[in-house]
Amino acid sequence: SQQGEEDPQALSIQEGENATMNCSYKTSINNLQWYRQNSGRGLVHLILIRSNEREKHSGRLRVTLDTSKKSSSLLITASRAADTASYFCATGPIQGAQKLVFGQGTRLTINP
Amino acid sequence: DGGITQSPKYLFRKEGQNVTLSCEQNLNHDAMYWYRQDPGQGLRLIYYSQIVNDFQKGDIAEGYSVSREKKESFPLTVTSAQKNPTAFYLCASSPRQPWSEWPQHFGDGTRLSIL
Numbered sequence: 222s223q224q225g226e227e228d229p230q231a232l233s234i235q236e237g238e239n240a241t242m243n244c245s246y247k248t249s250i251n252n253l254q255w256y257r258q259n260s261g262r263g264l265v266h267l268i269l270i271r272s273n274e275r276e277k278h279s280g281r282l283r284v285t286l287d288t289s290k291k292s293s294s295l296l297i298t299a300s301r302a303a304d305t306a307s308y309f310c311a312t313g314p315i316q317g318a319q320k321l322v323f324g325q326g327t328r329l330t331i332n333p
Numbered sequence: 334d335g336g337i338t339q340s341p342k343y344l345f346r347k348e349g350q351n352v353t354l355s356c357e358q359n360l361n362h363d364a365m366y367w368y369r370q371d372p373g374q375g376l377r378l379i380y381y382s383q384i385v386n387d388f389q390k391g392d393i394a395e396g397y398s399v400s401r402e403k404k405e406s407f408p409l410t411v412t413s414a415q416k417n418p419t420a421f422y423l424c425a426s427s428p429r430q431p432w433s434e435w436p437q438h439f440g441d442g443t444r445l446s447i448l
Contacts, residue, residue, distance in 0.1 A: 251434055263337075263423055263439030264376075309375060313433030320366070320391070321433055325375035 226324055227310060233330040240297040242327040244310030245290075251313045253286055253293050254321065258307045267295075267308075297329075305331045335360045339424050339440035345448045346411065346418060354409045354443045356424035363429050365407035366437065369393060370421040379422075382407055383432060411445065419446050 228243045244253065252271045256264040270277045270286045270293065277284045283296040297304055307328050311321040337358045346352045358365065364383045368376040378391030382401040396415025401407055411418045421444050425437040 251431070254436060261442070261444075263339075263441045264425075264437075265439070266436035269436060311437075313431075319430070319432035320378060320381060321437060323368075323376040325373075328373075 227308070227327045229327060230325070231328040231330070233332060234300060236300060236302055236331050236333050238300055240300050240304070240329055240331075242295045242308050242329070244293045244295070244324055246293075246310075246312045246324075247291065248312075249315045250288075251315055253284075254311045254313070255282075255284060255293075255295050256309045256311060256323075258309065258326070260306070264309065300331045302331050302333050305329060337424055337426060337438055337440035339422075339443050341443060342441070344443055344445045346445060347448050349413045351410055351412050352445070354411070354422055354424075354445070356407045356409065356440060358405050358407075358424075358426045358438075360426055360428070360438060361404070362426035362438070363404070364427045364432050365401070366425040366427075367391075367397070367399065367407070367409045368423045368425065370423060370442075376423065379409065383430075421445075 226245045254269045255267045258264045268279050268284050270284050281298045286293045307326040309323050309326045311323045340355045366381040367379040370376050377393050379397050380388055380399040382388035385401055385404050388399050388401050398410045421442050423442045424440045427435040427437045
């Protein structure tokens with residue numbers, strides 16, 4: 222069963238603009254993670270935010286987490302062509318089997 | 334460099350044939366995972382293993398089998414019972430408990446197609 226739902230499913234912006242992707246989930250979590258997948262490749266971990274954190278930064282990435290709304294957002298600032306990829310959120314649930322549950326992803330295209 | 338190696342990169346299966354996808358890691362991670370990804374979709378968990386000689390079914394285990402005889406290896410067999418095997422298969426690992434609180438490291442996948 223899918224826990225995370227990403228929105229939008231696809232996003233196309235101009236190079237230099239900011240890109241925002243959202244993730245909603247259903248059950249209580251220990252943490253939420255964001256991954257990037259370039260076409261035909263495996264996923265690469267970007268950032269992990271714990272349930273007691275509200276915001277986290279890593280370079281041009283900013284992640285927020287609102288546990289009351291069960292949602293997270295990933296902001297990529299000053300986008301580059303190399304940021305073109307699919308982005309997935311994954312949640313680590315508090316209860317049940319100790320495994321990550323991935324959403325269906327947002328396909329981001331950066332136009333030069 | 335430490336990482337996860339999946340082979341082959343492309344694989345073709347004939348009707349009624351079993352095929353095995355290889356996954357090897359040199360990260361000394363305890364847990365390993367197999368995911369299936371269909372075009373434009375997210376990842377669905379097939380099987381996972383948190384210790385040698387033990388593994389658990391994921392959400393879509395039917396038609397697949399695994400083994401974990403060595404810590405560094407977690408091969409996936411796609412059996413003839415899997416009627417729609419065409420997909421991109423990803424192997425991943427995570428270091429230790431609690432399993433869901435660590436980032437997963439991924440291989441570069443095997444793309445399986447039906448002949």
